[in-house]
Amino acid sequence: MSLTETEAGSVVRPAERRRGRNRPATRSRLARRRRRAGVLLSLPALALVVGLIGVPVGQAVYYSMTQWNGLTTTWIGPSTYTALVKDPVFWRVVENNALLLLAVPVAIGIPLVIAALLNEHVLGWRFFRSVYFMPTAISWVVIGMFALQFFSATGVLNGLLAHLGFGSSATDMLAGEHSALAALAITFIWSMVGTNTIIFLTGMATLDPTLVEAARVDGLSRIKIFFRVTLPLLTRFIQFSFVITVISAFSALFSLIFVMTSGGPGYGTTTLEFFIYQSGFQQVQLGTAALYGVVLFVIMAIAGLVQLRLIKPDDGGGW
Amino acid sequence: MAPIQLRRKSTKWGLLPIMAIVAVVMLYPFWYIVDNAFRSQGQFDRQAGHSLSGWRQLFASLPVGGQLLNSTVVCVAAIAIILIVSTTAGFAFAKLRYRGSGMIFLLVVSALMVPLQSILFPEFVNLANVHLTSSYAGAVLVYAALGTPFATFLMATYYRGISDELIEAAVMDGLGYERTFLQIAIPLSLPAIATITVLQFIQIWDDLLVGLFFLPTSQRTITAGLATLSTGRTTSVPALMAGSLISAIPAIVVYLIFQRHLVKGLTLGMGK
Numbered sequence: 001m002s003l004t005e006t007e008a009g010s011v012v013r014p015a016e017r018r019r020g021r022n023r024p025a026t027r028s029r030l031a032r033r034r035r036r037a038g039v040l041l042s043l044p045a046l047a048l049v050v051g052l053i054g055v056p057v058g059q060a061v062y063y064s065m066t067q068w069n070g071l072t073t074t075w076i077g078p079s080t081y082t083a084l085v086k087d088p089v090f091w092r093v094v095e096n097n098a099l100l101l102l103a104v105p106v107a108i109g110i111p112l113v114i115a116a117l118l119n120e121h122v123l124g125w126r127f128f129r130s131v132y133f134m135p136t137a138i139s140w141v142v143i144g145m146f147a148l149q150f151f152s153a154t155g156v157l158n159g160l161l162a163h164l165g166f167g168s169s170a171t172d173m174l175a176g177e178h179s180a181l182a183a184l185a186i187t188f189i190w191s192m193v194g195t196n197t198i199i200f201l202t203g204m205a206t207l208d209p210t211l212v213e214a215a216r217v218d219g220l221s222r223i224k225i226f227f228r229v230t231l232p233l234l235t236r237f238i239q240f241s242f243v244i245t246v247i248s249a250f251s252a253l254f255s256l257i258f259v260m261t262s263g264g265p266g267y268g269t270t271t272l273e274f275f276i277y278q279s280g281f282q283q284v285q286l287g288t289a290a291l292y293g294v295v296l297f298v299i300m301a302i303a304g305l306v307q308l309r310l311i312k313p314d315d316g317g318g319w
Numbered sequence: 320m321a322p323i324q325l326r327r328k329s330t331k332w333g334l335l336p337i338m339a340i341v342a343v344v345m346l347y348p349f350w351y352i353v354d355n356a357f358r359s360q361g362q363f364d365r366q367a368g369h370s371l372s373g374w375r376q377l378f379a380s381l382p383v384g385g386q387l388l389n390s391t392v393v394c395v396a397a398i399a400i401i402l403i404v405s406t407t408a409g410f411a412f413a414k415l416r417y418r419g420s421g422m423i424f425l426l427v428v429s430a431l432m433v434p435l436q437s438i439l440f441p442e443f444v445n446l447a448n449v450h451l452t453s454s455y456a457g458a459v460l461v462y463a464a465l466g467t468p469f470a471t472f473l474m475a476t477y478y479r480g481i482s483d484e485l486i487e488a489a490v491m492d493g494l495g496y497e498r499t500f501l502q503i504a505i506p507l508s509l510p511a512i513a514t515i516t517v518l519q520f521i522q523i524w525d526d527l528l529v530g531l532f533f534l535p536t537s538q539r540t541i542t543a544g545l546a547t548l549s550t551g552r553t554t555s556v557p558a559l560m561a562g563s564l565i566s567a568i569p570a571i572v573v574y575l576i577f578q579r580h581l582v583k584g585l586t587l588g589m590g591k
Contacts, residue, residue, distance in 0.1 A: 304432030
């Protein structure tokens, strides 16, 4: 049905078109209608984004310089930012974000190896690809539910350690500040495997196979080919996955923290995004929440600008 | 040549165990959840025996059916809005460019960088002030706004791949811009529309933050319901596993059927 319509529409009638083009009145009328249609069609998206994202960003910047409890607002001024920099809690929270960055190379390195293995196209590689990518479909809440059981004192991890003869090293990882953050980071790494593997597989599919072939003829080993040929050619894809991973680490872990640790113990797993929730929702200091929100936004904007440079908006050939 | 071929074959078989181990690591949580959903707390502690006790407790402490319905309603409504505004805007930005349309396109797409956490409370207060947080409406609008930047980027990219000639010819044939969009551009962009639908379905279905903040308790989504159940800490582990299972199934089914579209959306713009 739709196909025949498409074909009908694509039938070019040169005579008519030329006549239309040559008549200036028709052309300017068409141009006007075209412009009006363009404005009209782009308006809903613009309104939605400006109203529900743009305006609140402006408000967040304003409220970040106030004391705000949702009802009354007291103006303080830009000094909130200088006070923030002197606040040890802020640096404790930023430290958690910085420590989470340590997980990023692992969250990229493991998928890189997995993608290289899949790219060998061994028996059943399509099946394995589906399996590796599957966690991408489930929510952080469900992942957190499992992780909670996995890392608990009587959980899977300690059971496994005891089974392997390391029973004495049994720990409740979620009870210590740094070990809880480590548990969070491990869960995060596991969750990123699917996404990053797919990005690297896509990248490897674009590589020129003759380059690898030439390297093989030159007698380079598999490992050397990977490091000297494949990896350098994947730079853009690695950068892309780096940005995605950082963005996820800083702005997608709310649900995981909510389910696994609620930010604790102490400030152990309170990242910027979770502190926004805590200061706003639990302490009703919405000004502070907005302040942290602006800090997070600035970090994300920098990451986002890098990302926009990496994807090519003019590329319709990906389909 | 022959010996090289032989060597390659053997190393490939050697990779199989490694891939199987990785598969176990990736699949184990799913198995764990399924296995322990069908136990009582006692059976869970002993790790022996199965029963439906966890499910009974889940249904007693969580309105599962209602929350699944809430998730569905919110997903369908938000995706409908996203599709309408992103196809129209994508078409305009790609094919009906006007003075300043490039800037507006950048403005819409750059909203991608704003994490909801950053604007959480201003957003909430705004929507509460116009009484949109007491129904589905507030959450639907927030999801729609969050999904629109990427969807618009995707549609604009897709429409750029369609030749200008085709669109112009249709307009010249008297279809007008509106009908050219509806009868030619939309049917041609069904693959991109499918990608957006699948991507957004999984994103919205799996989301906690919006569901937790912008919906009244009675209209919570299943993901938000499950998360609040866990913070109660009074619920048995099998009940939580049962809840995890039932909330994950729709997203997994969609993933298994439409995997290809999901991959496409994730890696768009990354191709050669």
